[in-house]
Amino acid sequence: MQNCRAVILDAEGLRLTSDEKELFRRYDPFGFILFARNLDTADQIRALCAEFRDTVGRNAPILIDQEGGRVARLRPPLVRDWPSPMQQVKMAGHQASQVISLRYRLIAQELRRLGIDCNCAPVVDLAFAVTHDFLKNRCLGSEPSTVTELGREVARAHLDAGVLPVIKHLPGHGRATVDSHYDLPRVSEPLDTLETTDFSTFHGLRDMPLAMTAHVVYDALDSKAPATLSSAALEYARNTIGFDGLILSDDLGMKALGGELSTLAQQAIAAGCDIVLSCNSSLEDREQVAIHAGEMSKEVQERADAALAMRKLGGEVDIPTLEAEFTQLTRELANDGS
Secondary structure (H helix, E strand, O other): OOOOEEEEEOOOOOOOOHHHHHHHHHHOEEEEEOOHHHOOOHHHHHHHHHHHHHHHOOOOOEEEOEEEOOEEOOOOOOOOOOOOHHHHHHHHHHHHHHHHHHHHHHHHHHHHOOOOOEEOOOEOOOOOOOOOHHHHOOOOOOOHHHHHHHHHHHHHHHHHOOOEEEEEEEOOOOOOOOOOOOOOOEEOOOHHHHHHOHHHHHHHOOOOOEEEEOOOEEOOOOOOOOHHHOHHHHHHHHHHHOOOOEEEEEEOOOOOOOOOHHHHHHHHHHHOOOEEEOOOOOHHHHHHHHHHHOEOOHHHHHHHHHHHHHHOOOOOOOHHHHHHHHHHHHHHHHHHHO
C-alpha cells in the first residue's frame, strides 16, 4: 500500500464535490465512510464508491454502519429490513448461530453488490441491565461465551462475502450508562471483573482484521482518558487482550471526547490508534484531521495490508438458496414460538 494518511473521511452528499475530490487527492485518506445522506439508488451508490476510489487511485476500503435494526444506513427498497441484532438473537433461540450467520451473509452480500467492502459490525459489547438504550439492542447478548460465538459468526459471514467486519467497541462499551455521542462514560469495575466479562469477548475475537475503539474511561486501565485517547488502554488491548489487527478510532466528533478535531487526531494516533475516523465535519476540519493524523507508519501499513488482503471473495454462493434457507428457518422458529 502507498503511504496514505491515517484517516477515514466522509462526503457531504450523493456525489463528491470538486473541493472534496481535491482534498482526497491531496491527502490520500486510508478509506471512506458512508452515511444515509450519501445513499439514494444502487447505481448512484456504486458511482460514489467509484469516485472515492478514483480520487486516491486505489481500491480504498469503504465503510458503513449496517448492523440492522436502528443502526442501518441503508434501508428498503435498496436492501432488506432487519430487526435489531438483539431482537434477532432472541427470536432465533437455540438456532441463533445459524440465523445470525445467514442474516449477516445476506447483509454482506447487499453491501458488496453496491461497492461497499467494510461493515462496522459486529457489536461485541456485552448487554447489562445498566447498558444505555443507544447501545443495548445492538448487542448480541449478555454472556461472554455467547457473544464471542455469535460475533465470530457475524465476522465469518462478512469475510465469506469479501467484506471486512469491524468489531466494536474495543475494549468494551456495555457498562456505559450514558451515550458517548453526547457524554463521556466512565466504568469503575475492577480489572479482574472486566477481564472475565467485557474484555473477554474481544480476546475471543483478537484475530479479526479490524476493531473500533470505545470512547469510554476505564478506571482500571486509565482514569484520565477514554480508551480512544489512552496509551495505557490501547497497549492493554494490544498486549493483554491480544488484538493484532488494525485499530480504528470511533468518530472523533462525538461529544464524549470534546476538543479540536485536529488535536484529537494527534492524541488518538499518539495513544496507539492506527487510523482515526472523522465524520460530519466541514471541509476545513476534514483537512485538518488529515494533516494532524499524519501518514501511516510502516507498522500500520503492514497491519492495513494484512486486513485488506482478507477482502478476497470465497467460493460461489447461491444467494437465492441462502434467502430461502433464512426465510424457512425464521418461519419455523416463529411457528415454534406461537
